Amino acid sequence: MADHIVRAFDVDLEALSRGVAELGGLAESMTARAIEALVRQSPAMANEVIALDTKLDALQQELEEKAVLTIARRQPMAVDLRAVIAAIRVTHDLERIGDLAKNICKRVLAITGLVQAPKLVKGVEHLSQLVLTQLKDVLDAYVERNSEKALAVWEHDENIDALYTSLFRELLTYMMEDPRNIGVCAHLLFCAKNIERMGYHATNVAENVYYLVTGGKLLAERVKADMTSLEKPMSAK
Amino acid sequence: MVAATQQETQVPTARRWRGNAAVGALAATLLITGVLALSGAPFLLPALVGAIVIAVAALARPRAQRQMAAEMTLSQENVRAGIQAIVSGFADPVVVLDAQGNVTMFNAQAKAALPQLGIGRPLSFAVRSPEVVSAVERVLREGAVAETEFHEKVPVERSFEVRATPVRFDAAPAGATSSAIEIVMLFRDVTAARRLERMRVDFVANASHELRTPLASLYGFIETIEGPAKNDPAAQARFLAIMREQARRMSRLIDDLLSLSRIELKEHVHPTEDVRLDSVLSEVVDTLTPLALECRTKIVLEGANRVLVTGDRDELIRVFENLIENAVKYGQSGGRVDVALVDGERAASVTVRDYGPGIAPEHLPRLTERFYRVDVAESRQKGGTGLGLALVKHILNRHKARLLVRSELGAGASFEVVFPKPQGGESPGA
Numbered sequence: 208m209a210d211h212i213v214r215a216f217d218v219d220l221e222a223l224s225r226g227v228a229e230l231g232g233l234a235e236s237m238t239a240r241a242i243e244a245l246v247r248q249s250p251a252m253a254n255e256v257i258a259l260d261t262k263l264d265a266l267q268q269e270l271e272e273k274a275v276l277t278i279a280r281r282q283p284m285a286v287d288l289r290a291v292i293a294a295i296r297v298t299h300d301l302e303r304i305g306d307l308a309k310n311i312c313k314r315v316l317a318i319t320g321l322v323q324a325p326k327l328v329k330g331v332e333h334l335s336q337l338v339l340t341q342l343k344d345v346l347d348a349y350v351e352r353n354s355e356k357a358l359a360v361w362e363h364d365e366n367i368d369a370l371y372t373s374l375f376r377e378l379l380t381y382m383m384e385d386p387r388n389i390g391v392c393a394h395l396l397f398c399a400k401n402i403e404r405m406g407y408h409a410t411n412v413a414e415n416v417y418y419l420v421t422g423g424k425l426l427a428e429r430v431k432a433d434m435t436s437l438e439k440p441m442s443a444k
Numbered sequence: 445m446v447a448a449t450q451q452e453t454q455v456p457t458a459r460r461w462r463g464n465a466a467v468g469a470l471a472a473t474l475l476i477t478g479v480l481a482l483s484g485a486p487f488l489l490p491a492l493v494g495a496i497v498i499a500v501a502a503l504a505r506p507r508a509q510r511q512m513a514a515e516m517t518l519s520q521e522n523v524r525a526g527i528q529a530i531v532s533g534f535a536d537p538v539v540v541l542d543a544q545g546n547v548t549m550f551n552a553q554a555k556a557a558l559p560q561l562g563i564g565r566p567l568s569f570a571v572r573s574p575e576v577v578s579a580v581e582r583v584l585r586e587g588a589v590a591e592t593e594f595h596e597k598v599p600v601e602r603s604f605e606v607r608a609t610p611v612r613f614d615a616a617p618a619g620a621t622s623s624a625i626e627i628v629m630l631f632r633d634v635t636a637a638r639r640l641e642r643m644r645v646d647f648v649a650n651a652s653h654e655l656r657t658p659l660a661s662l663y664g665f666i667e668t669i670e671g672p673a674k675n676d677p678a679a680q681a682r683f684l685a686i687m688r689e690q691a692r693r694m695s696r697l698i699d700d701l702l703s704l705s706r707i708e709l710k711e712h713v714h715p716t717e718d719v720r721l722d723s724v725l726s727e728v729v730d731t732l733t734p735l736a737l738e739c740r741t742k743i744v745l746e747g748a749n750r751v752l753v754t755g756d757r758d759e760l761i762r763v764f765e766n767l768i769e770n771a772v773k774y775g776q777s778g779g780r781v782d783v784a785l786v787d788g789e790r791a792a793s794v795t796v797r798d799y800g801p802g803i804a805p806e807h808l809p810r811l812t813e814r815f816y817r818v819d820v821a822e823s824r825q826k827g828g829t830g831l832g833l834a835l836v837k838h839i840l841n842r843h844k845a846r847l848l849v850r851s852e853l854g855a856g857a858s859f860e861v862v863f864p865k866p867q868g869g870e871s872p873g874a
């Protein structure tokens with residue numbers, strides 16, 4: 208009898224993990240497609256991603272309710288409780304990532320046809336590749352319950368910061384070179400910022416995977432390589 | 445090979461049921477499936493599995509009425525063993541799911557393509573793509589075949605066509621409740637085809653964009669020679685020399701773009717030869733010695749004698765040619781380039797270090813982007829296209845090797861290539 212209850216609980220937990228993985232897959236796919244829409248300057252693709260955001264939100268809500276119900280019904284303890292808590296937190300970060308992908312797509316709609324040189328979006332694409340790798344690795348870490356992999360994602364965030372800083376300067380240079388670039392580059396700066404934020408949410412997920420597996424926290428103050436906010440923008444040459 | 449294995453698993457069953465003609469038919473079907481699988485008829489499997497299931501059901505039903513329950517279970521096990529044999533004999537990734545979407549069988553190809561696969565675990569732990577998730581849902585809901593395609597962007601781009609077919613494997617005895625639905629998932633790697641499409645688009649876009657500037661300047665010189673410089677042989681000679689240089693650059697650009705596309709096409713296939721890194725390096729240093737002399741720079745090669753890595757020799761030559769050529773070209777003010785080969789327990793590494801002007805930190809993360817140049821004018825004047833390090837990155841990706849760049853302004857630059865050795869668990873990168 209007790210066995211039966213335990214089994215039902217496992218089923219609940221597994222359904223939750225599966226839901227988180229699927230939500231993650233949706234966030235990954237939205238991000239990849241948002242960047243593709245930007246690089247290929249495709250409003251159709253951008254609109255598709257914008258439409259997907261509603262689905263992501265609904266899925267996130269559903270998962271959160273499921274998690275709350277699990278706590279209420281089964282009153283889990285220790286690692287099981289951590290699994291439910293981590294699932295709730297992770298879905299929040301994934302939902303934010305989807306939001307950011309949607310924001311990028313709205314900007315794609317605004318600049319379609321105005322991006323004159325492919326070099327303008329190349330850096331943004333590069334940045335997105337780093338973030339997509341982080342996102343893939345951290346979701347793999349989640350399904351594998353692999354704290355080392357999560358830790359690696361958490362540490363790699365610095366690369367994203369460095370690239371973001373470099374991109375920021377480059378886009379400013381283009382804006383100063385030719386005032387006609389200003390509109391497009393401003394949108395691209397926001398896209399880059401959105402992508403950088405996705406990286407931040409990926410590291411949040413990493414913290415929660417680490418917590419779920421070990422019960423510990425990755426809280427030591429992070430060394431930030433992002434220098435854009437410390438400097439007056441115009442001093443970038 | 446594979447067909448033979450299936451025949452073996454079939455033998456004990458056949459012996460027990462000797463004399464039953466249907467068994468022969470079943471064995472034949474299994475064999476044909478194996479052969480077809482080998483000959484690459486991709487989507488025939490579900491149909492054939494269906495046929496086998498029907499045959500098995502026909503076989504098992506009358507027997508079940510006569511035999512004990514234990515016998516029945518045994519024959520079902522045989523059926524599953526036969527299906528497992530087909531699944532493992534298939535050349536493409538195959539995964540079988542139960543009605544909850546949990547994995548019940550898969551073959552080695554599937555595990556290689558989707559490393560997170562595990563028996564009893566949800567498929568979405570291994571494939572998170574929303575396309576695949578909803579295809580599985582659709583099959584379970586509608587009981588009909590669903591087809592889809594999914595793409596992965598990182599770490600290397602891959603695309604798969606997926607076909608999900610509902611089947612009922614176990615032969616339920618007459619009167620028993622009908623067995624649960626299961627799903628056979630067939631994956632077909634279409635990366636090469638998708639890449640080829642992409643490559644055409646990218647090549648045209650890049651080539652037309654990058655060739656526009658040198659072409660415009662060629663036209664300019666031609667007009668000058670025809671017009672203002674019509675009667676000035678000295679100016680003409682000077683312009684022609686510049687034009688030759690431009691034309692040479694354009695053809696190099698096309699060559700580099702082509703090599704880049706070729707590497708990208710096979711980036712998802714890992715090389716398998718054994719290559720001696722030391723001999724690669726000494727060959728590269730030999731070819732670059734004339735350039736080094738011209739730049740008054742000395743290349744110093746030091747390190748372990750014999751170092752083997754898994755790779756593609758020609759591609760590795762291109763990697764080190766690019767790195768050492770850059771060090772000589774951009775770091776010539778340092779007068780010296782060190783190439784160090786180190787063989788360690790966990791990895792072999794090659795470091796190319798120069799003592800030139802170095803690279804400012806904001807450029808470091810960007811160097812491997814196509815056409816990215818720190819100083820466009822300097823690079824162009826040195827005949828660079830800005831594709832060298834992009835090529836290096838793609839080749840190293842294919843080799844699962846890493847490129848680490850360290851530099852400070854005024855203190856030279858070092859480019860380190862690390863080839864991890866395949867022993868033990870994966871270690872997170874630095």
Ligand SMILES: Nc1ncnc2c1ncn2[C@@H]1O[C@H](COP(=O)(O)OP(=O)(O)OP(=O)(O)O)[C@@H](O)[C@H]1O
Pocket residue numbers: 700766770771774775798800801802803811816817818819823824827828829830831832833834857
């Ligand atoms: N050792 C180095 N020291 C300083 N700058 C470097 C060094 N290596 C590369 N760079 C910078 O990185 C840029 C990109 O290098 P990359 O090899 O990709 O292109 P390239 O040398 O300009 O062209 P190509 O290799 O196609 O001839 C160069 O233009 C140069 O500005």
Ligand SMILES: [Mg+2]
Pocket residue numbers: 766769770828832833
């Ligand atoms: Mg070069």
